[in-house]
Amino acid sequence: MDLERQNPAAAHWSREQYEGLFVATSSQERSERFALVVEDGGAQPEKFSSEAPAILAFLVGHRVDAEWELENIVVAETARRRGVGTCLLSEFVAHARAEQGSSIFLEVRKSNQSARALYGRMGFEEAGLRKNYYASPAEDAVRYSLSFC
Numbered sequence: 304m305d306l307e308r309q310n311p312a313a314a315h316w317s318r319e320q321y322e323g324l325f326v327a328t329s330s331q332e333r334s335e336r337f338a339l340v341v342e343d344g345g346a347q348p349e350k351f352s353s354e355a356p357a358i359l360a361f362l363v364g365h366r367v368d369a370e371w372e373l374e375n376i377v378v379a380e381t382a383r384r385r386g387v388g389t390c391l392l393s394e395f396v397a398h399a400r401a402e403q404g405s406s407i408f409l410e411v412r413k414s415n416q417s418a419r420a421l422y423g424r425m426g427f428e429e430a431g432l433r434k435n436y437y438a439s440p441a442e443d444a445v446r447y448s449l450s451f452c
C-alpha cells in the first residue's frame with residue numbers, strides 16, 4: 304500500500320480491497336487472481352533483521368474465464384528503468400499463456416507515457432479509448448490488449 308500510495312499513476316485500492324484479493328467465494332469459481340511481489344535483494348539477511356524486506360514492485364492480475372486483466376503494476380521510483388516492470392509483465396504474460404488464457408487487457412491513463420511505452424514494447428496493442436474513465440484528475444483511459452489467438 305505504501306508503494307502504491309507513492310505512485311499517483313497506480314491503481315489505488317483500500318486496505319479491504321488488498322485484503323480481499325485472495326479471498327475466494329463460490330461465485331469466483333471461474334476466476335483466478337495472480338500476484339507477483341519483488342523484494343529488495345540487497346536487504347539484510349533475515350537472521351540480522353526482524354523487519355520485512357522492502358518491497359520494490361508488484362503486479363496483480365485477474366482472470367475471468369479465458370480473459371485476463373492487468374489490474375495493477377507499480378515499480379518503486381528508485382528501481383525504475385532497470386527492467387523490473389518488463390520482468391513482472393513477462394512473468395504475467397507467461398502465466399496467462401500457460402493457463403490457456405485467450406488475451407490480456409488493461410486500461411491506462413492517456414498521459415502515462417512510461418507505462419504505455421512498456422505495454423507497447425511488450426506487444427500490447429491499443430484497443431480503444433474510454434472517455435473520462437478516471438477521476439481525480441479526470442482523464443481518458445487507453446485500453447490495450449494482447450491476444451494469444
Ligand SMILES: CC(C)(COP(=O)(O)OP(=O)(O)OC[C@H]1O[C@@H](n2cnc3c(N)ncnc32)[C@H](O)[C@@H]1OP(=O)(O)O)[C@@H](O)C(=O)NCCC(=O)NCCS
Binds near residue numbers: 377382422
Ligand atoms: C510503468 C512502470 C511499471 C515501468 O516500470 P520499469 O521497471 O521502470 O520498466 P522497465 O525498466 O522494464 O522499462 C521497460 C521499457 O518501458 C519504457 N519505459 C519505462 N519507463 C519509461 C519512461 N519513464 N519514459 C519512457 N519510456 C519508459 C521503455 O521503453 C523501457 O525500456 P528502456 O529502459 O530499455 O528504454 C513504472 O514506471 C511505474 O511503476 N510507474 C508508476 C505506476 C504506473 O504507472 N503503473 C501503470 C498503471 S496502468
